Amino acid sequence: MVKVVLSSGSASQQFTGGETEFEVEATTFRRLVLELEQRYPGLGKQVEESMAIAIDGEIFQDAYAAELQAGSEIVLIPKIGGG
Amino acid sequence: MAKTYVSATINGEQTEFLCETQQTLLDVLRDVVGLTGSKEGCASGDCGACSVILDGRLVCSCLVLGVEANGTTITTIEGIAQGDKLHPVQQKFLEHAALQCGFCTPGLIVASKALLDENPNPTETEARYWLAGNLCRCTGYDKVIRAVMDAAAEMRGETVG
């Protein structure tokens, strides 16, 4: 189990009906995205295309291959660019 | 309108070219003579990237007509180093990392050389005001001014730490 937090109450919450925190069974980010898509249709795609994630505080622009430890906190945030 | 024949001494070389009246000296240097070291940042005399020394005076080549150059002596950035021997200002710009993107650098170096030709011992304030017509958006001017002051000291033969 990992804890998923939708930090930005923007676009993503429309998929979860307002939910911002939930537990998901997943060992990789890939599985997590599929899991999210199943549970909240649209959210997985949203996460893949336009969100960065923080795994236990560390920000990944693209965490596709990242492994998730049980009990990890996954925070979904808008992607970050720069000048 | 026929083009005008112009003959000028550019970086020590007798140079002849044809240009149209509305072409600026900057246009001519870049597009006709092929000296692209002088840059166009504004074409209105506000950025100094096109600075050259014309008959001993620092000017913006974008504010001089090509036809006005007839019979003049011009030094551009390409003429600042003596062969492969860099001018002290160029050397100090390198040592002090006084450039980042390097686009305003030719103008700054020409203007700095002109300053030191006229005033070998400028104060920091004099250097800053002299160079106020050379915009640099990368460096905040700090290292540029240090390079110019250091070059001045070296040219005066002072040992610098």
Next chain:
Amino acid sequence: MNYIDSSLKVVGSRPVRPDGVDKVTGRAVFAADTRTAGMLWGKILRSPHAHARIVSIDTSKAEALKGVFGVVTAADFPDIPSEEAFVGEGPVNFRDLALNVMARHKVLYEGHALAAVAASTQEIADQALALIDVKYEVLPHVIDVEEAMADGAPILHDDMITTGVNPPPTKASNIAKVVTFKKGDAEAAFAEVDVIVEGRYTTQPVHQAYIEPHACLATYSPDGQIQIHSSSQGHFMVRAYTAKLLGLNLSDIRVNPAEIGGGFGGKTLVYLEPVAVALSRKSGRTVKMQMTREEVFRGSGPTSGAAMDVKIGAKKDGTIVAAKQVLKYQAGAFAGSPIGPGCMCGFAMYDLPNVDVVGYDVVSNRPKVAAYRAPGAPITSFAVESAMDELALKLGMDPLTLREKNAAKNGTKTHYGPTHQNIGFTAVLDAVKAHPHWKAPLKEGQGRGLATGFWFNIGGESSAQVHVNEDGSVTAATGSPDIGGSRASIGMMVAEVLGVPADVVRTIVADTASIGFTHLTGGSRVTFATGMAATQAAEKVVEDLKRRAAQTWEIPVDAVEWKDGKAYPAGSNAGAFEPLDLAALALKSPRTGGPIAAEVSVNAQGAGAGFGAHICDVTVDKETGHVTIERYTAIQDVGKAIHPSYVEGQIQGGAAQGIGWALNEEYIYNDRGQMENPGFLDYRVPVASDVPMIEAVLVEVPNPRHPFGARGVGEVPIVPPMAAIANAIRSATGLRMPDLPMSPPKVRAAFDARG
């Protein structure tokens, strides 16, 4: 491998950059410096109106003009569908990008491109533009961000439905999206606090104002192969966008990176390249385009202007328990202001239990914003750090002490979710406290201000190659345009790994056909991500060199060690052999497996956030309102300075840009929505005599994710200056200046208002 605790010979030194001599002698080739025989000049027709429907465009007269070889309009570009993509500098909608490059149906700001010509001379091109007959139906326009949000405002896009609100609205507005971040319960917490400060702050759009105008040269061959030579922050970005906007294959486009004359985020989009390719395709000739300075101001991206409300509540002892922010960012004509980072960065320096941030992304009839150095952060931080100064005054507390008390540390959970790791903010504040500037007595009439700033920094995809040439010299190639000295820092990391002096390594920037994909130079990612790729490529080369030495000596590879640029037998029992250096190994390379080279591509993660604090002293002329910066110190956690001089240069340059943003830079519009100051005469960037020496103090808290501990450094330094100066003015005069720029008329008016 990780070198953070090893003793370093090259990294941390200050060698001359590889491209230095070319740049001080005028030899360096920037995009506008290339020309080819038979080349045409391309020029763009731009809208004189802030908002208008394009009724018709008649190009027949222009096409008939002698010397004109091609005219294009939106009809020559595919009408591509809305598609979001994330390409390094932020999300981009390709449909918006296409419409920004060439307007279709409607022009949305003065300067919006709607046609282009290719002609044998610039003069003929200008005449041709004048012959293009455009019929406009002028529409009401809106410039100000809050007016654009108001009911009844002219609507730019009748299909723009605000996202981020539930349920979604049913009618179109100029609000592209609403972003909200919540931590704890701010509303409830405000009821518990002893002291509250509230303020309303505004900033104006400011242009990146790189000195080199956008320029490119494009050739479309009859076989569909395309060559582009241009100045950008990412030639792979130019390839991707040009292909997308023209419906071409990436493999058919080769982009050569010219030297880039500054970008600061403003060259992370395309404006000219797709147009030049379209003109070349139509004319069958090479087409060169370069913007005038006026076009740069009217047609390319500034960053957002904003209106902001901020509220902070604290206990008597200075502990902040509640914070609230409402941010309205102006995006220009198309959605995409940096509102997300704006919402995240404002309070990121502090450990706050209850935070409530709402942000609006708002379109209006101005040029589409482009990234600008820490996009979004300087704006929000101007408001927050000004409010922090007011809070310190209200509490009767030293502004540094207030920040120390609430500073974010490792383990601090941010209001946007992530928990800070390996950050150096408290180390930065310690450096402020220890710095002589902070303790120096103020002269009569002077004031001192302090402000801090944060930027995430990013990583992402980068590729690098290391070649050991036949003579043992080394060439390193990357896909990252060198905008401020990255050839030097990349080459130094390679030299460090190889154990050779910096000048043994030549670093170049390879074109899109010569190296793996590399994200653009932005987000302060090059030294971090491209540096990581280059370091790993050098390590592969070292492994290969050890293998070749082992083969030569006929001993096992693990019996070979590499140090100071030579292979040595590891210990006496490995055998007694003369060490082999790069030259010796390169000479034998044909016999030991051929050329010595390695390429590594990475998608670097864990860039490591950056924090900075700026101290500024000012004097204010009460009669004219003129503000003089007397002394300036910028302190920043840089992780590890690879080439300290260029790190200092980034910090000094960012501070100077911030000084311009604070005091004088702004877009001035007339009542027809036309920009009145599109040049360096009246768009007032700082000149050499406007600024003092800027002392850059480097704090080094290593970033464990980078082999040498580096963090991005280019963006943090533009975050604190506006508030640092506002706070210094407050300290000198007692006046709070909540609106940028703090120009002389505004400062004088503030004095008069106080009486």
Next chain:
Amino acid sequence: MSSLSYAAPTSVDEAVKLLAGASGLAKVLSGGTDLLVQLRSGRVKPDLIVDTKKIPGLIGIREDNGSYIIGAATPGAEVEAHAGMKTAWPGLVEALDLIGSTQVQGRCSLAGNLCNASPAADSVPALYAAAATAVIVGPNGRREVPVEQIPVSPGRTSLAKDEFILEFRLPPRPARSSDAYLRFIPRTEMDIAVVGCGVSVTLDGNGVCTAARVALGAVAPTVILVQAAADALIGHTLDADTLAKLDAAAQDAAKPISDKRGTIEYRIKVAGVLARRTAGIAFDRAQGLKNGKAH
């Protein structure tokens, strides 16, 4: 192809003939720092450019028993470097030193600055304050007029199509006379004056002003001479009361517009401030107390 032609006559007569004979618009080129910008932007589309710099006397400074004569096309930098001018007319010199950048001062001329007829031209208030005259040449020979009779409105002068300025004449300086010029700009350099002020004074042995001229720039369609401001000075030392009257007179005379460089309210206030500060420098110089540039 362009129809713009160029001529660099070597005599006054030749230049006058060219100007008189020109079909369409002819522009006189001296320094070119305004003209070239206008050409590039398309704001002016001349058919002929007459470069006056090759005409004898157009470049150079000479002294004629106490009176300085400056060739119309003399670059600002040459005037700034002239020892005699720096001593006699420090205000005019510092005004030239404030025009644009070092690069611009390598070209820009008094004639160009005056005939561009911008109300914000830096050297013009100093010329007005100095009571300079301009020697104008044309088909009917020479005429000498006070400089303030030349600009008539923004971009327009009283010169006929076939006339141009040959030289400027500055009157001899009585003892205890000096001048000063200050302008206000948002930055420290490179901006167009938001307000400019030139003051020239002569004092008696007790520091009482016996003669004064005060000119303001950028507060009216042309640079203006402010007699009321001069009257506030004449017969007085520069005490607080005099300064207050001067300030009021300057503010009263200022009738500016609001534009991208300043608002009406702001320009009026700054006109008063600059009048006081400029007079202060001029008085100090006349008393031999201080002599330096205002920046």
